[in-house]
Amino acid sequence: MAIIGIDLGTTNSLVCVCQDGQVRLVPNSLGQVLTPSVVNVEANGEICVGAVAKERLVTHPSDTAASFKRYMGTEKVFTLAKRSFTPQELSSFVLRQLKEDAERFLGEEVTEAVISVPAYFNDHQRYATREAGRLAGMQVERLINEPSAAALAASRLSGQEEGSYLVFDLGGGTLDVSVVDYFENVIEIIAVSGDNHLGGNDFDEVIARRYCEAVGIIYEELEEHEKASLLRLSEKCKKELTARKEAVLIFGPEGQAFTFTNMLLAESCQNLFDRISQAIKNVLRDSRRTIDEIDEVVLVGGSSRMPVIFLFLQTFLGKSPCMIGSPDEIVAAGVGTYAGIKERKQEIRDLVLTDSCPFTLGTNVANHSDHARPIMSPIIERNSILPSSKIGYYTNAYDGQSHISIGIYQGESYYCEDNIELGKIEMDILPVRKGEAMIEVRFTYDINGILEVEVTDRYQNKTERAVVTSRNFRLSEQELEQRLKELNTYKLASSGGIRTRLVLARGERLFAQLLGDERREIVEVMQRLEKIMNEQNDQKIANSLREAEAVFDRLEGLEP
Numbered sequence: 001m002a003i004i005g006i007d008l009g010t011t012n013s014l015v016c017v018c019q020d021g022q023v024r025l026v027p028n029s030l031g032q033v034l035t036p037s038v039v040n041v042e043a044n045g046e047i048c049v050g051a052v053a054k055e056r057l058v059t060h061p062s063d064t065a066a067s068f069k070r071y072m073g074t075e076k077v078f079t080l081a082k083r084s085f086t087p088q089e090l091s092s093f094v095l096r097q098l099k100e101d102a103e104r105f106l107g108e109e110v111t112e113a114v115i116s117v118p119a120y121f122n123d124h125q126r127y128a129t130r131e132a133g134r135l136a137g138m139q140v141e142r143l144i145n146e147p148s149a150a151a152l153a154a155s156r157l158s159g160q161e162e163g164s165y166l167v168f169d170l171g172g173g174t175l176d177v178s179v180v181d182y183f184e185n186v187i188e189i190i191a192v193s194g195d196n197h198l199g200g201n202d203f204d205e206v207i208a209r210r211y212c213e214a215v216g217i218i219y220e221e222l223e224e225h226e227k228a229s230l231l232r233l234s235e236k237c238k239k240e241l242t243a244r245k246e247a248v249l250i251f252g253p254e255g256q257a258f259t260f261t262n263m264l265l266a267e268s269c270q271n272l273f274d275r276i277s278q279a280i281k282n283v284l285r286d287s288r289r290t291i292d293e294i295d296e297v298v299l300v301g302g303s304s305r306m307p308v309i310f311l312f313l314q315t316f317l318g319k320s321p322c323m324i325g326s327p328d329e330i331v332a333a334g335v336g337t338y339a340g341i342k343e344r345k346q347e348i349r350d351l352v353l354t355d356s357c358p359f360t361l362g363t364n365v366a367n368h369s370d371h372a373r374p375i376m377s378p379i380i381e382r383n384s385i386l387p388s389s390k391i392g393y394y395t396n397a398y399d400g401q402s403h404i405s406i407g408i409y410q411g412e413s414y415y416c417e418d419n420i421e422l423g424k425i426e427m428d429i430l431p432v433r434k435g436e437a438m439i440e441v442r443f444t445y446d447i448n449g450i451l452e453v454e455v456t457d458r459y460q461n462k463t464e465r466a467v468v469t470s471r472n473f474r475l476s477e478q479e480l481e482q483r484l485k486e487l488n489t490y491k492l493a494s495s496g497g498i499r500t501r502l503v504l505a506r507g508e509r510l511f512a513q514l515l516g517d518e519r520r521e522i523v524e525v526m527q528r529l530e531k532i533m534n535e536q537n538d539q540k541i542a543n544s545l546r547e548a549e550a551v552f553d554r555l556e557g558l559e560p
């Protein structure tokens, strides 16, 4: 039975499988390995994930969501096409799409997955990720930390089995920098740092603002849709600068051109580089390492492709980063490698020492001077090494007490009310005299950073397991089944005709963004295409699609 590896990214997601010991990235129905983490819901309840949804972000903003990974483990609710979804439900659609792509690629059903998560993800965020997997109809075998996956892939691909890595992951909206050791089948995250609001998007914005400055437009005064289209063009310009020395940005009805070079980009991004250097300094300080003690600097994330990033790191660190394969594929390759190891029933331990247990976990005990304010009784203390399983021993507070309520708290405060309540276990106990009950509370915090709580009444030898009832974040097994059924009524758009749908969605987006003659040209192309689609002649449709794509590329200023 195949286990697939998934990089569930904020901007893009990928799925990877291991076949005959070979790691393979799975192409989606458009033939691309990167699937934008964007979900669109149609009025009829059809779900569309990826490139088509990304186009609809502009044309149908109230039916489309992106960047929902940022809200995993929170109570945020997204309303799309008048229906409500949690972040993990939106993620489950992305996962379902990736699962389908993998099934088509492998020719067999897939029921198990390994999914990567940021190293700093807390208990709620990890739980939400697992729930997303379940809602997509998969058992999540394991969560693996993104920097661990990157280090694993780097070690395999570079042929060096072991070492100390500095993983530099610059994605669409986030920067994660980690020091990771990989020795003797243990991947240990020594320190993590980063900036939750620094990524490729910020470089796009710098380009957009620099352009406005140069041609005398006031960026702040642009309308939302104008900003959106300028940012799109800026991203395009940024990507061109990765491949060439210069790129020209042309925007607006007057279409003034401005030429960017990497030199100009670097000058304009000083403030972003300062924030990047701060994150690197922090991670080296926390890991108590110098750069000389790092064997390899691994570039991860689409934005690490930028030459200005490479040069900056080389100068700042005095060491050349290594670019193994494509930086935006490396986490997925690592997760796929790990899934393969899992399939062979081998084990690599993935530890997060610094970050996965940053808070104390404990329960409530009676406060004899103020019954309304129970006191925190720590069970697993902060910075405990994982996995950790600890037992706290408790007893009853009064004669004949027949019920106990075991709260599960996270935090460092003396009073429970000042800590975060993660859940609660209610249990009937055997009524005995005060102080005679023997209640054991076991907290197990596993290497995935997931907490399980078990309460045992030794007199009855009765155990309640932690179905954590914090309704805000977690579903019970029953609720999960119920929600799974409901979500299954949403169908993913079929992969047939995906290219046509992408062209139509793109046409709609360009229509919204452009004006005048260009709009008329779009209408003509779209009408022709729709007419030909009715004739159902595959050859003609293919020609017409090519024609439309060529026109759209030209209107968007994309080189052929």
Ligand code: ADP
Pocket: 008, 009, 010, 011, 012, 013, 170, 171, 172, 173, 174, 199, 200, 201, 235, 238, 239, 240, 242, 300, 301, 302, 303, 304, 305, 306, 327, 328
């Ligand atoms: P995430 O981890 O956030 O899901 P990715 O690692 O896929 O995201 O990175 C997406 C970012 O990478 C986007 O901001 C995109 O503009 C940027 N990017 C992708 N390709 C290039 C390129 N060739 N040059 C510069 N930036 C790129």
Ligand code: MG
Pocket: 009, 010, 171, 301, 331
């Ligand atoms: Mg990523």
